[in-house]
Amino acid sequence: MRRLITALVLLGILAGLSLWDLHQVQTLSDQLCALTALSVRALREGDRAAAISSADTALRLWDEAEGYTHIFIRHSEIDSTADALFELKAAVLSGDAESAQAMQEMAAYHLMSIRTMEELSLGSVF
Protein backbone atom coordinates (compact mmCIF):
# COMPACT_ATOMS: atom_id res chain seq x y z
CA MET A 1 0.00 0.00 0.00
CA ARG A 2 2.86 2.34 0.87
CA ARG A 3 4.47 1.72 -2.53
CA LEU A 4 1.19 2.43 -4.29
CA ILE A 5 0.76 5.71 -2.39
CA THR A 6 4.40 6.68 -3.08
CA ALA A 7 3.94 6.03 -6.81
CA LEU A 8 0.64 7.91 -6.99
CA VAL A 9 1.96 10.86 -4.96
CA LEU A 10 5.08 11.03 -7.14
CA LEU A 11 3.02 10.92 -10.34
CA GLY A 12 0.72 13.59 -8.87
CA ILE A 13 3.70 15.83 -8.08
CA LEU A 14 5.07 15.33 -11.61
CA ALA A 15 1.68 16.10 -13.15
CA GLY A 16 1.39 19.22 -10.96
CA LEU A 17 4.89 20.31 -11.92
CA SER A 18 4.07 19.79 -15.61
CA LEU A 19 0.90 21.90 -15.34
CA TRP A 20 2.78 24.65 -13.50
CA ASP A 21 5.50 24.56 -16.17
CA LEU A 22 2.87 24.84 -18.90
CA HIS A 23 1.21 27.77 -17.14
CA GLN A 24 4.56 29.52 -16.73
CA VAL A 25 5.59 29.12 -20.34
CA GLN A 26 2.15 30.20 -21.61
CA THR A 27 2.06 33.29 -19.37
CA LEU A 28 5.62 34.25 -20.22
CA SER A 29 5.21 33.80 -23.97
CA ASP A 30 1.86 35.68 -23.97
CA GLN A 31 3.36 38.62 -22.05
CA LEU A 32 6.47 38.79 -24.21
CA CYS A 33 4.57 38.50 -27.48
CA ALA A 34 2.19 41.26 -26.37
CA LEU A 35 5.03 43.56 -25.25
CA THR A 36 7.10 43.08 -28.41
CA ALA A 37 4.02 43.63 -30.62
CA LEU A 38 3.22 46.76 -28.61
CA SER A 39 6.77 48.00 -29.10
CA VAL A 40 6.58 47.61 -32.90
CA ARG A 41 3.13 49.21 -33.05
CA ALA A 42 4.33 52.19 -30.99
CA LEU A 43 7.34 52.58 -33.28
CA ARG A 44 5.09 52.56 -36.37
CA GLU A 45 2.87 55.16 -34.72
CA GLY A 46 5.91 57.35 -34.10
CA ASP A 47 5.97 56.90 -30.31
CA ARG A 48 9.64 55.93 -30.00
CA ALA A 49 9.76 56.33 -26.20
CA ALA A 50 6.86 53.89 -25.74
CA ALA A 51 8.45 51.48 -28.23
CA ILE A 52 11.76 51.52 -26.32
CA SER A 53 9.96 51.15 -23.00
CA SER A 54 8.01 48.09 -24.20
CA ALA A 55 11.16 46.48 -25.67
CA ASP A 56 12.99 47.15 -22.38
CA THR A 57 10.14 45.68 -20.35
CA ALA A 58 10.17 42.56 -22.54
CA LEU A 59 13.93 42.13 -22.03
CA ARG A 60 13.62 42.71 -18.29
CA LEU A 61 10.78 40.19 -18.05
CA TRP A 62 12.85 37.61 -19.94
CA ASP A 63 15.85 38.24 -17.65
CA GLU A 64 13.72 38.00 -14.53
CA ALA A 65 12.33 34.65 -15.67
CA GLU A 66 15.86 33.21 -15.67
CA GLY A 67 15.13 31.17 -12.55
CA TYR A 68 12.41 29.37 -14.47
CA THR A 69 13.84 29.31 -18.00
CA HIS A 70 17.26 27.95 -17.08
CA ILE A 71 15.73 25.01 -15.23
CA PHE A 72 13.01 24.08 -17.71
CA ILE A 73 14.07 25.29 -21.16
CA ARG A 74 16.96 24.19 -23.34
CA HIS A 75 19.73 26.77 -23.22
CA SER A 76 19.93 27.00 -27.02
CA GLU A 77 16.27 28.11 -27.07
CA ILE A 78 16.90 30.64 -24.30
CA ASP A 79 19.82 32.12 -26.24
CA SER A 80 17.85 32.32 -29.53
CA THR A 81 14.96 34.11 -27.82
CA ALA A 82 17.27 36.50 -25.96
CA ASP A 83 19.09 37.27 -29.24
CA ALA A 84 15.79 38.06 -30.99
CA LEU A 85 14.71 40.35 -28.12
CA PHE A 86 18.04 42.21 -28.17
CA GLU A 87 17.83 42.56 -31.96
CA LEU A 88 14.32 43.95 -31.57
CA LYS A 89 15.56 46.54 -29.09
CA ALA A 90 18.41 47.50 -31.42
CA ALA A 91 15.97 47.92 -34.31
CA VAL A 92 13.63 50.00 -32.13
CA LEU A 93 16.52 52.20 -30.99
CA SER A 94 17.56 52.75 -34.61
CA GLY A 95 13.94 53.59 -35.49
CA ASP A 96 13.75 50.95 -38.23
CA ALA A 97 10.16 49.73 -38.04
CA GLU A 98 10.60 47.05 -40.72
CA SER A 99 13.58 45.47 -38.95
CA ALA A 100 11.75 45.76 -35.63
CA GLN A 101 8.77 43.96 -37.15
CA ALA A 102 11.03 41.17 -38.44
CA MET A 103 12.73 40.82 -35.03
CA GLN A 104 9.39 40.84 -33.24
CA GLU A 105 8.24 37.97 -35.47
CA MET A 106 11.46 36.09 -34.83
CA ALA A 107 11.09 36.50 -31.04
CA ALA A 108 7.45 35.41 -31.26
CA TYR A 109 8.47 32.40 -33.35
CA HIS A 110 11.04 31.28 -30.75
CA LEU A 111 8.60 31.85 -27.89
CA MET A 112 5.87 29.87 -29.68
CA SER A 113 8.39 27.12 -30.44
CA ILE A 114 9.26 26.82 -26.74
CA ARG A 115 5.57 26.87 -25.87
CA THR A 116 4.67 24.25 -28.48
CA MET A 117 7.38 21.93 -27.13
CA GLU A 118 5.80 22.11 -23.67
CA GLU A 119 2.16 21.85 -24.74
CA LEU A 120 0.58 18.44 -25.09
CA SER A 121 -0.13 17.69 -28.74
CA LEU A 122 0.54 14.86 -31.20
CA GLY A 123 3.28 16.94 -32.78
CA SER A 124 5.11 17.62 -29.51
CA VAL A 125 4.76 14.04 -28.28
CA PHE A 126 5.93 12.36 -31.47
Next chain:
Amino acid sequence: MIILLFRTVIAFVTLLLFFRLLGKRQLGELELSELTVSMLIADIAAIPLQDIGIPLINALVPIAALFALELLLSVAGEKSVRLRGLLWGKPCFLVEKGQINQQEMARCHLTPDELMLELRRQSVDDPATVEYALLETDGTLSVLLKPESRPATAAQLGLSVQSVGYATIIIEQGRILGDNLRKIGRNRRWLYAELRRHGFGDAREVYILTVNAAGQVYIAGKEKE
Protein backbone atom coordinates in the same frame (compact mmCIF):
# COMPACT_ATOMS: atom_id res chain seq x y z
CA MET B 1 33.11 22.14 -15.56
CA ILE B 2 31.76 22.62 -12.04
CA ILE B 3 28.23 22.35 -13.47
CA LEU B 4 29.06 18.96 -14.97
CA LEU B 5 30.43 17.86 -11.61
CA PHE B 6 27.31 18.96 -9.74
CA ARG B 7 25.01 17.42 -12.35
CA THR B 8 26.89 14.12 -12.15
CA VAL B 9 26.60 14.08 -8.36
CA ILE B 10 22.86 14.89 -8.52
CA ALA B 11 22.21 12.25 -11.20
CA PHE B 12 24.28 9.67 -9.30
CA VAL B 13 22.51 10.28 -5.99
CA THR B 14 19.09 10.26 -7.70
CA LEU B 15 19.81 6.97 -9.48
CA LEU B 16 21.19 5.41 -6.29
CA LEU B 17 18.11 6.49 -4.38
CA PHE B 18 15.65 5.21 -6.98
CA PHE B 19 17.41 1.88 -7.50
CA ARG B 20 17.62 1.48 -3.71
CA LEU B 21 13.88 2.10 -3.46
CA LEU B 22 13.16 -0.32 -6.31
CA GLY B 23 14.90 -3.08 -4.36
CA LYS B 24 17.90 -5.35 -4.71
CA ARG B 25 16.34 -7.45 -7.48
CA GLN B 26 17.22 -4.58 -9.78
CA LEU B 27 20.89 -5.36 -9.28
CA GLY B 28 20.70 -9.02 -10.20
CA GLU B 29 18.13 -10.82 -12.28
CA LEU B 30 15.87 -8.38 -14.09
CA GLU B 31 12.27 -8.88 -15.09
CA LEU B 32 11.25 -7.41 -18.43
CA SER B 33 9.85 -4.16 -17.02
CA GLU B 34 12.84 -3.74 -14.70
CA LEU B 35 15.24 -4.26 -17.57
CA THR B 36 13.34 -1.68 -19.63
CA VAL B 37 13.42 0.83 -16.78
CA SER B 38 17.13 0.24 -16.14
CA MET B 39 18.03 0.71 -19.79
CA LEU B 40 15.92 3.84 -20.13
CA ILE B 41 17.15 5.40 -16.89
CA ALA B 42 20.80 4.82 -17.79
CA ASP B 43 20.30 6.49 -21.16
CA ILE B 44 18.14 9.36 -19.92
CA ALA B 45 20.55 10.22 -17.12
CA ALA B 46 23.56 10.28 -19.43
CA ILE B 47 22.28 12.89 -21.92
CA PRO B 48 22.14 16.02 -19.70
CA LEU B 49 25.46 15.01 -18.15
CA GLN B 50 27.12 15.24 -21.54
CA ASP B 51 25.40 18.47 -22.62
CA ILE B 52 25.03 21.27 -20.08
CA GLY B 53 22.69 23.04 -22.52
CA ILE B 54 20.00 20.53 -21.64
CA PRO B 55 18.34 21.20 -18.28
CA LEU B 56 18.98 18.48 -15.69
CA ILE B 57 15.26 18.43 -15.00
CA ASN B 58 14.84 16.83 -18.44
CA ALA B 59 16.47 13.75 -16.91
CA LEU B 60 15.13 13.96 -13.36
CA VAL B 61 11.45 14.13 -14.39
CA PRO B 62 11.56 11.04 -16.66
CA ILE B 63 13.57 9.11 -14.05
CA ALA B 64 11.02 9.95 -11.35
CA ALA B 65 8.16 9.05 -13.74
CA LEU B 66 9.78 5.71 -14.63
CA PHE B 67 10.32 4.96 -10.96
CA ALA B 68 6.66 5.70 -10.20
CA LEU B 69 5.46 3.59 -13.15
CA GLU B 70 7.67 0.67 -12.13
CA LEU B 71 6.30 0.90 -8.59
CA LEU B 72 2.73 0.97 -9.92
CA LEU B 73 3.42 -2.02 -12.18
CA SER B 74 4.95 -4.05 -9.38
CA VAL B 75 1.99 -3.32 -7.08
CA ALA B 76 -0.47 -4.15 -9.87
CA GLY B 77 1.48 -7.32 -10.67
CA GLU B 78 1.22 -8.43 -7.05
CA LYS B 79 -2.55 -7.93 -7.06
CA SER B 80 -3.30 -9.60 -10.40
CA VAL B 81 -1.90 -12.95 -11.50
CA ARG B 82 -3.26 -12.33 -15.00
CA LEU B 83 -1.47 -9.00 -15.31
CA ARG B 84 1.70 -10.58 -13.95
CA GLY B 85 1.57 -13.22 -16.67
CA LEU B 86 0.87 -10.58 -19.29
CA LEU B 87 3.68 -8.28 -18.22
CA TRP B 88 6.40 -10.63 -17.12
CA GLY B 89 5.43 -13.83 -18.91
CA LYS B 90 5.29 -17.30 -17.37
CA PRO B 91 8.08 -19.74 -16.60
CA CYS B 92 8.81 -22.18 -19.45
CA PHE B 93 9.00 -25.89 -18.64
CA LEU B 94 11.94 -26.74 -20.90
CA VAL B 95 12.28 -30.19 -19.36
CA GLU B 96 9.18 -31.84 -17.94
CA LYS B 97 9.16 -35.28 -16.32
CA GLY B 98 12.59 -35.95 -17.80
CA GLN B 99 11.54 -35.07 -21.38
CA ILE B 100 12.75 -32.00 -23.26
CA ASN B 101 9.69 -30.01 -24.32
CA GLN B 102 10.64 -28.97 -27.83
CA GLN B 103 7.61 -26.71 -28.27
CA GLU B 104 8.55 -24.78 -25.14
CA MET B 105 12.16 -24.65 -26.32
CA ALA B 106 11.01 -23.06 -29.58
CA ARG B 107 8.65 -20.68 -27.76
CA CYS B 108 11.54 -19.50 -25.58
CA HIS B 109 13.87 -19.27 -28.62
CA LEU B 110 16.32 -21.70 -27.04
CA THR B 111 18.50 -24.17 -28.93
CA PRO B 112 19.65 -27.51 -27.43
CA ASP B 113 23.16 -26.00 -27.23
CA GLU B 114 21.91 -23.13 -25.12
CA LEU B 115 19.98 -25.50 -22.87
CA MET B 116 23.13 -27.55 -22.36
CA LEU B 117 25.07 -24.37 -21.58
CA GLU B 118 22.50 -23.36 -18.97
CA LEU B 119 22.53 -26.85 -17.46
CA ARG B 120 26.32 -26.83 -17.24
CA ARG B 121 26.09 -23.50 -15.40
CA GLN B 122 24.02 -25.38 -12.84
CA SER B 123 26.74 -28.07 -12.66
CA VAL B 124 24.56 -30.53 -14.58
CA ASP B 125 26.48 -32.20 -17.41
CA ASP B 126 23.96 -34.88 -18.35
CA PRO B 127 20.43 -33.87 -19.43
CA ALA B 128 19.29 -37.44 -18.70
CA THR B 129 19.58 -36.65 -14.98
CA VAL B 130 17.16 -33.71 -15.18
CA GLU B 131 13.55 -34.18 -14.14
CA TYR B 132 12.43 -30.56 -14.50
CA ALA B 133 14.13 -27.50 -15.95
CA LEU B 134 12.30 -24.18 -15.80
CA LEU B 135 13.29 -21.02 -17.57
CA GLU B 136 12.15 -18.41 -15.06
CA THR B 137 10.69 -15.06 -16.09
CA ASP B 138 13.93 -13.30 -15.14
CA GLY B 139 15.88 -15.54 -17.56
CA THR B 140 17.48 -17.85 -14.99
CA LEU B 141 17.19 -21.63 -15.26
CA SER B 142 15.94 -23.63 -12.29
CA VAL B 143 16.82 -27.31 -12.37
CA LEU B 144 15.35 -30.20 -10.41
CA LEU B 145 17.26 -33.44 -10.79
CA LYS B 146 15.71 -36.91 -10.93
CA PRO B 147 15.51 -38.47 -7.46
CA GLU B 148 18.29 -40.97 -8.22
CA SER B 149 20.62 -38.15 -9.33
CA ARG B 150 20.03 -35.83 -6.41
CA PRO B 151 22.70 -35.71 -3.70
CA ALA B 152 21.72 -37.76 -0.69
CA THR B 153 20.58 -35.67 2.24
CA ALA B 154 21.54 -36.29 5.84
CA ALA B 155 17.93 -37.26 6.54
CA GLN B 156 18.00 -39.88 3.76
CA LEU B 157 21.21 -41.29 5.22
CA GLY B 158 19.72 -41.30 8.70
CA LEU B 159 22.39 -38.96 10.04
CA SER B 160 21.87 -36.41 12.75
CA VAL B 161 23.54 -33.16 11.80
CA GLN B 162 23.88 -30.09 13.97
CA SER B 163 23.28 -26.78 12.23
CA VAL B 164 26.26 -24.46 12.41
CA GLY B 165 24.35 -21.51 10.96
CA TYR B 166 26.05 -18.92 8.82
CA ALA B 167 29.45 -17.47 9.52
CA THR B 168 29.62 -13.87 10.76
CA ILE B 169 32.65 -11.78 9.84
CA ILE B 170 34.28 -10.40 12.98
CA ILE B 171 37.60 -9.13 11.57
CA GLU B 172 37.94 -7.92 8.02
CA GLN B 173 41.35 -6.88 6.75
CA GLY B 174 42.56 -6.05 10.25
CA ARG B 175 39.43 -4.11 11.23
CA ILE B 176 37.24 -5.40 14.07
CA LEU B 177 33.53 -5.22 13.23
CA GLY B 178 32.15 -4.28 16.65
CA ASP B 179 28.48 -4.58 15.66
CA ASN B 180 28.98 -8.16 14.43
CA LEU B 181 30.92 -9.03 17.58
CA ARG B 182 28.01 -7.83 19.73
CA LYS B 183 25.53 -9.65 17.46
CA ILE B 184 27.16 -13.02 18.21
CA GLY B 185 27.19 -12.21 21.94
CA ARG B 186 30.97 -11.98 22.34
CA ASN B 187 33.29 -9.19 23.47
CA ARG B 188 36.78 -7.97 22.62
CA ARG B 189 38.34 -9.89 25.54
CA TRP B 190 37.07 -13.14 23.99
CA LEU B 191 38.28 -12.00 20.57
CA TYR B 192 41.80 -11.21 21.73
CA ALA B 193 41.95 -14.56 23.55
CA GLU B 194 40.96 -16.29 20.28
CA LEU B 195 43.61 -14.33 18.38
CA ARG B 196 46.30 -15.34 20.87
CA ARG B 197 45.11 -18.96 20.74
CA HIS B 198 45.62 -18.90 16.95
CA GLY B 199 49.04 -17.30 17.25
CA PHE B 200 48.11 -13.70 16.37
CA GLY B 201 49.22 -10.77 18.50
CA ASP B 202 46.85 -8.18 17.06
CA ALA B 203 43.69 -7.88 14.91
CA ARG B 204 45.72 -5.98 12.31
CA GLU B 205 47.57 -9.20 11.46
CA VAL B 206 44.29 -10.90 10.47
CA TYR B 207 42.86 -10.88 6.96
CA ILE B 208 39.53 -12.45 7.92
CA LEU B 209 38.04 -13.99 11.03
CA THR B 210 34.58 -15.52 11.08
CA VAL B 211 32.52 -17.24 13.74
CA ASN B 212 29.57 -19.51 12.98
CA ALA B 213 26.50 -20.14 15.12
CA ALA B 214 28.21 -23.18 16.70
CA GLY B 215 31.02 -20.90 17.87
CA GLN B 216 33.58 -22.36 15.46
CA VAL B 217 36.23 -19.82 14.49
CA TYR B 218 37.80 -19.56 11.05
CA ILE B 219 40.83 -17.33 10.84
CA ALA B 220 43.20 -16.37 8.02
CA GLY B 221 46.22 -14.15 8.60
CA LYS B 222 47.36 -11.37 6.31
CA GLU B 223 50.00 -12.32 3.77
CA LYS B 224 53.42 -10.86 4.47
CA GLU B 225 54.14 -7.90 2.17
